[in-house]
Amino acid sequence: MKPTDIRHPDYFHKVVDCQWACPAHTPVPEYIRLIAAGRYSDAYMINWESNVFPGVLGRTCDRPCEPACRRGRVEDGEKKEPVAICRLKRVAADYKDDIRARLPKIPKEKNGKRVACIGAGPASLTVARDLMPLGYQVVIYEAEPWAGGMIRSQIPKFRLPESVIDEEVGYILHMGVQLRTGQRIDSMKALLAEGFDAVFVGSGAPRGRDLDIPGRKEAAANIHIGIDWLSSVSFGHITQIGKRVIVLGGGNTAMDCCRSSRRLGGEEVKVVVRSGFEEMKASPWEKEDAMHEGIPILNYLVPKEFKHANGKLTGMVFEKVAAKYDERGKRNLVPTGEPDVLIECDDVLVAVGQENAFPWIERNIGIEFDKWGMPKVDAATMQSTRPDVFFGGDAAFGPKNIIWAVAHGHDAAVSIDKFCHYEDLRARPAPGVRIFSQKMGIHEWSYDNDIRLDQRYKVPLKDVKIALKDIKQEVELGFDPALAFKEAQRCLNCDVQTVFAEKLCIECDACVDICPMDCITFTANGEETELRGRLNAPAKNLTQDLYVSDTLKTNRVMVKDEDVCLHCGLCAERCPTGAWDMQKSLIKVTHAGPACRSKSKEPMTL
Amino acid sequence: MTYLAKPKLHHPSLPKNKVGYTRRDYEGAISTLCAGCGHDSISAAIVQACFELDIEPHRVAKLSGIGCSSKTPTYFLGNSHGFNSVHGRMPSVLTGANLANRDLLYLGVSGDGDSASIGIGQFVHCIRRGVNMVYIVENNGVYGLTKGQFSATADRGSKSKRGAVNADSAVDMVALALQLGATYVARSFSGDKAQLVPLIKGAIEHRGAAFLDVISPCVAFNNHEGSTKSYDYIREHNEAVNRIDFISPRAPITTDYEPGSVQEVLQPDGSVLRLRKLAADYDPHNRIAVMNYLQEHQARGEVVTGLLYVDPEAHDLHAHLNTVAAPLNQLDEAALCPGSKVLEQINASLR
Numbered sequence: 001m002k003p004t005d006i007r008h009p010d011y012f013h014k015v016v017d018c019q020w021a022c023p024a025h026t027p028v029p030e031y032i033r034l035i036a037a038g039r040y041s042d043a044y045m046i047n048w049e050s051n052v053f054p055g056v057l058g059r060t061c062d063r064p065c066e067p068a069c070r071r072g073r074v075e076d077g078e079k080k081e082p083v084a085i086c087r088l089k090r091v092a093a094d095y096k097d098d099i100r101a102r103l104p105k106i107p108k109e110k111n112g113k114r115v116a117c118i119g120a121g122p123a124s125l126t127v128a129r130d131l132m133p134l135g136y137q138v139v140i141y142e143a144e145p146w147a148g149g150m151i152r153s154q155i156p157k158f159r160l161p162e163s164v165i166d167e168e169v170g171y172i173l174h175m176g177v178q179l180r181t182g183q184r185i186d187s188m189k190a191l192l193a194e195g196f197d198a199v200f201v202g203s204g205a206p207r208g209r210d211l212d213i214p215g216r217k218e219a220a221a222n223i224h225i226g227i228d229w230l231s232s233v234s235f236g237h238i239t240q241i242g243k244r245v246i247v248l249g250g251g252n253t254a255m256d257c258c259r260s261s262r263r264l265g266g267e268e269v270k271v272v273v274r275s276g277f278e279e280m281k282a283s284p285w286e287k288e289d290a291m292h293e294g295i296p297i298l299n300y301l302v303p304k305e306f307k308h309a310n311g312k313l314t315g316m317v318f319e320k321v322a323a324k325y326d327e328r329g330k331r332n333l334v335p336t337g338e339p340d341v342l343i344e345c346d347d348v349l350v351a352v353g354q355e356n357a358f359p360w361i362e363r364n365i366g367i368e369f370d371k372w373g374m375p376k377v378d379a380a381t382m383q384s385t386r387p388d389v390f391f392g393g394d395a396a397f398g399p400k401n402i403i404w405a406v407a408h409g410h411d412a413a414v415s416i417d418k419f420c421h422y423e424d425l426r427a428r429p430a431p432g433v434r435i436f437s438q439k440m441g442i443h444e445w446s447y448d449n450d451i452r453l454d455q456r457y458k459v460p461l462k463d464v465k466i467a468l469k470d471i472k473q474e475v476e477l478g479f480d481p482a483l484a485f486k487e488a489q490r491c492l493n494c495d496v497q498t499v500f501a502e503k504l505c506i507e508c509d510a511c512v513d514i515c516p517m518d519c520i521t522f523t524a525n526g527e528e529t530e531l532r533g534r535l536n537a538p539a540k541n542l543t544q545d546l547y548v549s550d551t552l553k554t555n556r557v558m559v560k561d562e563d564v565c566l567h568c569g570l571c572a573e574r575c576p577t578g579a580w581d582m583q584k585s586l587i588k589v590t591h592a593g594p595a596c597r598s599k600s601k602e603p604m605t606l
Numbered sequence: 607m608t609y610l611a612k613p614k615l616h617h618p619s620l621p622k623n624k625v626g627y628t629r630r631d632y633e634g635a636i637s638t639l640c641a642g643c644g645h646d647s648i649s650a651a652i653v654q655a656c657f658e659l660d661i662e663p664h665r666v667a668k669l670s671g672i673g674c675s676s677k678t679p680t681y682f683l684g685n686s687h688g689f690n691s692v693h694g695r696m697p698s699v700l701t702g703a704n705l706a707n708r709d710l711l712y713l714g715v716s717g718d719g720d721s722a723s724i725g726i727g728q729f730v731h732c733i734r735r736g737v738n739m740v741y742i743v744e745n746n747g748v749y750g751l752t753k754g755q756f757s758a759t760a761d762r763g764s765k766s767k768r769g770a771v772n773a774d775s776a777v778d779m780v781a782l783a784l785q786l787g788a789t790y791v792a793r794s795f796s797g798d799k800a801q802l803v804p805l806i807k808g809a810i811e812h813r814g815a816a817f818l819d820v821i822s823p824c825v826a827f828n829n830h831e832g833s834t835k836s837y838d839y840i841r842e843h844n845e846a847v848n849r850i851d852f853i854s855p856r857a858p859i860t861t862d863y864e865p866g867s868v869q870e871v872l873q874p875d876g877s878v879l880r881l882r883k884l885a886a887d888y889d890p891h892n893r894i895a896v897m898n899y900l901q902e903h904q905a906r907g908e909v910v911t912g913l914l915y916v917d918p919e920a921h922d923l924h925a926h927l928n929t930v931a932a933p934l935n936q937l938d939e940a941a942l943c944p945g946s947k948v949l950e951q952i953n954a955s956l957r
Binding site (some may be wrong): 059073074075076152366443449451455507508509512513514516517519538540553554564566568570573574575576577579592 | 609610613615616617618619642644646647650794799825826837923951956
């Protein structure tokens with residue numbers, strides 16, 4: 001193998017699994033250290049710059065960082081659990097001081113460029129957040145009377161209090177964004193005619209899928225589309241539901257529906273899914289939360305018919321199926337032949353998916369759509385086939401989640417900024433990388449390198465009986481500072497990198513002997529596949545890189561498997577010559593602004 | 607922050623041996639030696655050897671004297687018996703312990719100061735008597751704990767870190783051991799675990815006095831130019847006569863070797879040392895030839911390593927003295943106090 005190019009901005013970024021997995025690439029270990037140090041405002045600002053809605057995301061994020069977390073690969077025993085990154089983020093939001101003075105200053109003199117955003121959800125708000133400090137004039141059109149999009153309409157208040165939304169949406173609106181609520185855009189053509197320099201479509205995936213089976217029309221009064229129903233609950237239009245409720249669907253919307261039902265009078269609430277429990281789209285923790293509130297999840301039941309009498313829903317019939325796999329490994333749901341199941345109920349909530357709809361975009365104005373009715377959007381630039389129109393969030397590639405909407409917003413803002421400066425959108429800015437030694441003394445580092453063996457801490461919950469009484473009562477209490485400190489100390493500081501200088505190495509083996517994870521091997525070089533097999537511990541995780549040095553004095557190379565490194569720094573403590581050093585790599589995605597424009601095309605490293 | 611204990615977490619694929627332990631279970635407390643000390647590598651090699659041989663930690667007694675090397679038993683086999691003796695007196699304590707309980711595996715760890723200076727008399731007699739043990743000298747040619755004076759094994763003409771040239775002749779521990787009748791003699795280098803681990807395993811399996819001279823660079827005081835015990839010097843001058851490829855109880859030969867290139871040594875316990883020859887004319891069974899070979903090659907400035915001598919039919923002190931087979935702590939009262947009749951018989955036999 002060739003020596004690893006650690007100057008490439010992605011190399012160390014990939015080692016920080018959480019940050020690499022995060023669509024917005026939030027520097028997670030950096031803010032977790034700040035939380036441990038009690039510097040909540042600083043931790044909040046790192047989050048705010050990167051993911052815009054720390055308080056919201058600290059309660060609702062789909063947390064792609066956590067399955068990626070290295071801690072989940074290195075813990076002992078059966079239960080290997082990641083750091084509770086998401087809930088630590090909430091701690092920063094809960095315990096911060098007033099940070100308004102730290103928000104970017106908005107120039108009084110504008111740059112003369114006007115940008116329209118359609119929909120006031122997380123994607124559009126991110127675009128506004130990135131462009132307002134640069135002097136753009138941003139107009140957000142919103143059909144509803146309020147800003148926030150699905151954050152406000154779909155996420156139940158017992159998971160996300162209104163005050164948190166108001167605060168974080170407010171930070172952006174207070175930048176001087178022109179928010180035009182109650183203005184539904186009916187014609188893209190007409191909007192474009194208003195002469196904006198760029199238009200960003202962040203209108204979400206607002207249409208809930210229906211279930212067209214016998215009885216749907218007759219029992220319509222007691223059958224509700226999940227996201228519409230959640231929205232009505234959110235704004236107080238619906239305050240009660242029948243005692244017996246069936247929720248159809250296995251995603252996070254279904255989980256919100258069933259838990260909301262429990263709070264609006266639903267006593268026997270059941271979730272019914274077509275496929276297996278394990279294959280449900282809902283995040284494992286959301287399923288756990290639902291079951292904790294006494295909601296059973298019934299699987300392998302395919303809806304067949306709504307039963308009704310006198311125009312009133314009485315129950316639902318399901319066909320029992322089993323998962324069978326064909327030769328290609330494709331799964332089919334095959335009826336088991338057992339008798340159908342009748343579940344009696346008063347109301348049904350249908351949460352079987354969401355769709356995009358763009359009836360308001362004319363098809364002759366240069367915006368091309370694919371055969372599924374989705375716009376053709378460049379995944380890197382977020383640009384549509386019409387150069388001045390950009391898409392992001394659920395409107396771009398179908399339903400995802402808030403953190404993806406934020407990431408799209410940042411990318412679109414970079415594109416819009418470059419577009420307005422007549423630059424090549426495909427030349428994306430490299431992230432800013434700073435890397436510096438953490439050495440303070442012989443055995444002293446500026447990070448806490450002791451590895452705690454603590455298991456993941458659970459977030460304290462409000463008592464179920466109290467929680468179920470009031471739909472606005474937040475269920476999770478969040479970590480208190482003491483618990484947050486303990487959880488934060490579980491973080492391995494993967495951004496503090498092991499950096500090897502072959503010229504200084506005397507090949508004494510001290511690092512090999514001390515490494516608790518057997519990550520380091522000195523051996524003859526070879527091809528990657530073959531090399532992976534003959535290291536001190538086999539490097540079987542192919543998604544994780546090998547760090548290979550240049551040839552050493554004995555004609556061997558140093559090979560380090562990044563996979564399970566604890567970043568404990570013992571290799572560097574034991575190195576007599578300083579050939580190993582622990583260096584923090586601080587990687588920040590370049591957002592819209594002068595730094596993203598062409599003069600800084602080269603990666604900024606070291 | 608001071609030294610951290612090595613985290614308990616380990617590689618997910620860390621294997622267990624036949625007695626149910628992982629390699630990590632054979633470790634000891636965190637080392638307080640200087641960073642990069644060769645002694646830590648030797649500790650790691652001992653850990654590896656004991657793990658691979660499926661040794662139960664409570665069957666091992668590790669004994670040492672005073673010095674950097676003699677500190678190391680704290681850093682490996684944390685669940686074994688240990689004894690830190692007076693400076694240079696490890697061999698006699700080990701001999702006594704061995705006589706009292708022959709069932710344990712005795713690991714004597716010493717340094718060039720402990721064994722070649724203050725304890726040289728003890729070393730000599732312990733080897734002479736053929737005590738069944740593994741005697742490892744962690745040889746760095748320097749008094750590290752007192753900041754870098756030449757030790758008795760420092761080569762004449764080698765330079766200290768401050769530039770002083772050594773005028774005294776060196777004590778050659780390997781030559782002494784050979785002359786004194788050690789039945790397993792090896793030399794190795796802390797920076798070459800591929801060679802060292804099998805040599806330690808072979809020594810553990812050997813029944814008799816096994817002596818290992820392990821050159822172990824002192825990074826703080828003896829790893830400079832002009833030193834003959836530095837990483838660079840040993841790597842340049844290392845001449846291995848053979849490699850132990852593996853040791854196993856009567857395993858069939860599965861690897862193809864050229865005829866004459868492999869030498870098998872059957873150990874009394876039935877295990878086999880398979881030696882791959884690197885020096886064609888080298889015979890590790892001929893004590894006199896080995897001594898000549900070593901003298902000739904050392905005179906050329908070579909550091910000869912490998913399994914230098916082995917006597918497959920070695921006997922130990924217990925055989926020489928015809929001692930009782932059971933450890934003393936397992937003898938019951940009847941065996942220990944056989945009564946006045948037996949005493950009379952003994953007295954009568956001496957009249």
